[in-house]
Amino acid sequence: MMAGRTFGTKLAAGFGLTLFLTLLMTVTSLVALRYVLHTKDAVIDSARVNLVGAEALSALMESRIADYRGYLLTGTDEYLSGTNTDRSKFLAQLESLRETIDNPTSKTMLQKVADSEAIHAGLVSGLITQRAKITNLRSVAQFSGNEAVKAARVTVQKAIADLIAQVQRTVNAKSDASSTRAMWAMIFIIVIGVLLIGGAAGVAWKLSRDLKREVGAAVGHIQSSSAQLEAAAAQQAAGGRDQASAMSEITTTISELLITSRQIAESAQRVSKVAEETAEAARTGDATIDQTRASITAIRTQVDQIVQHMLALGEKSQQIGGVVDLVSELAEQTNILAINATIEASGAGEWGRRFAVVAEEIRKLADRTAASAKEIRALIEDVRGAVNTTVMATEIGAKAVDSGSRQFDDATSSFRRIVGLVSTTSDATREIELSTKQQTTAVEQVNVAASDTARVTRETEASAVQTKQTAAHLTTLSSELLDLVGTGRH
Numbered sequence: 001m002m003a004g005r006t007f008g009t010k011l012a013a014g015f016g017l018t019l020f021l022t023l024l025m026t027v028t029s030l031v032a033l034r035y036v037l038h039t040k041d042a043v044i045d046s047a048r049v050n051l052v053g054a055e056a057l058s059a060l061m062e063s064r065i066a067d068y069r070g071y072l073l074t075g076t077d078e079y080l081s082g083t084n085t086d087r088s089k090f091l092a093q094l095e096s097l098r099e100t101i102d103n104p105t106s107k108t109m110l111q112k113v114a115d116s117e118a119i120h121a122g123l124v125s126g127l128i129t130q131r132a133k134i135t136n137l138r139s140v141a142q143f144s145g146n147e148a149v150k151a152a153r154v155t156v157q158k159a160i161a162d163l164i165a166q167v168q169r170t171v172n173a174k175s176d177a178s179s180t181r182a183m184w185a186m187i188f189i190i191v192i193g194v195l196l197i198g199g200a201a202g203v204a205w206k207l208s209r210d211l212k213r214e215v216g217a218a219v220g221h222i223q224s225s226s227a228q229l230e231a232a233a234a235q236q237a238a239g240g241r242d243q244a245s246a247m248s249e250i251t252t253t254i255s256e257l258l259i260t261s262r263q264i265a266e267s268a269q270r271v272s273k274v275a276e277e278t279a280e281a282a283r284t285g286d287a288t289i290d291q292t293r294a295s296i297t298a299i300r301t302q303v304d305q306i307v308q309h310m311l312a313l314g315e316k317s318q319q320i321g322g323v324v325d326l327v328s329e330l331a332e333q334t335n336i337l338a339i340n341a342t343i344e345a346s347g348a349g350e351w352g353r354r355f356a357v358v359a360e361e362i363r364k365l366a367d368r369t370a371a372s373a374k375e376i377r378a379l380i381e382d383v384r385g386a387v388n389t390t391v392m393a394t395e396i397g398a399k400a401v402d403s404g405s406r407q408f409d410d411a412t413s414s415f416r417r418i419v420g421l422v423s424t425t426s427d428a429t430r431e432i433e434l435s436t437k438q439q440t441t442a443v444e445q446v447n448v449a450a451s452d453t454a455r456v457t458r459e460t461e462a463s464a465v466q467t468k469q470t471a472a473h474l475t476t477l478s479s480e481l482l483d484l485v486g487t488g489r490h
Helices: 005-073 079-098 104-132 146-485
Strands: none
Touching: 005 079, 005 104, 005 146, 079 104, 104 146
16 A cells, blocks of 8 residues: 555654554543543542541531530530531531432431431420429439430431441442452553554554665665766866855955945045035025125114204204394393383482392393303304214215125125035035945945855855765765665665
8 A cells, every 4th residue: 555655655654653553542541541530539529528428427416415415414505505506517417418429328328317317306305495494403314205315316326327337338339449440441551552562563664674675776876876976076166166266356356446435435425525514604604794784784774864863953953053043132132121221210210220120130131141042052063063073974984884785795796606616516526425335335236246156156165075075975874874774785
């Protein structure tokens, strides 16, 4: 069935079959062990729950007997409460055992214990009622039905003892059955193991026979191929050494070209950076000049306003001069009128004396007014001179401002031409930098390719040498393999 398959397929099939047999043995062993463990667990549960529960019934019954006897002797409520508590625990334990015991005989005995306990509880209840009515207990003989209680107690104790003995017999029987099952499980596992070992040995023998036959045929082809591979590897190693030398020289030349390209790129980058800084400074100077020209324009506007104000001030001064002239003329006329009034007052005699005093005061006031008018006229002349001087100085400043504004316009044009020239230089520098970077990248790629080629050439040479050594070693191994599989051929 396996004659037309390759040895790898046969080996995989043999390994799969062996693995299947191993898994089958493992699963069988696990099932048998699980069965044995389940049986042992059942025995342990029976011993732990049923046997211990039956013995707990006996202990609770003895505790209840001691408590109700104490109540009969002392009549205290503590013993009566203990008696009721013990009976409640006894009944609860009975219900628990009814759920866990599965043996029919044990269930019958458990029911017998329950029935006898009920009879005993009824008789004990009668004694407890009698004791509650007795205030001074002198002798146990005062209780009626004491013998019946004793007989019922013995019956309950015997029923519990029979239940314990039956549960013990059941546990022993389950233990024996579990041991028997464990023994059969071990025998089953041993038989399965022997069969599986026999099957694995058969598979190994079949694979060994096929290995000898097929390896013997393949080794002959390997030996002839090894000789051819050794000759080809020697020729390839010689060519690889020559190619490695040539690639080493190419790599050296490309490395020098790469260094030069990187230096050019760095220089172009520095020139581009300087051009950008120059353009930025020119733009900053242009902006500063624009701001200065705006300031000069504002100054020119303010100067024009000052000239207008000064001219207006000159006109106001002239108007004030006219008013002062009018005041001076009024003062002179007032002075003449005062003199005339004085003359007329002196001619009036005693009646004109007071009027003469007033006329004198008016004349003095007119003199002071005339003096003040002269002072005001002098001040106005000073103001007119200052205004004329200021107007002339302002005109000269306005002409200087206009000249400075024209010079700033020339400077602005020069800065703008500088910005244009620097921008053109910066663009050209960027193009040079970009071209140099592209050239550097291309050279780096060529360098990497040349390095890879040189490395591959060296690896090819090393691989050819290794192949030659491997071919020679393969020939030796072929002979050793023939001896190993026992075909007897070389």
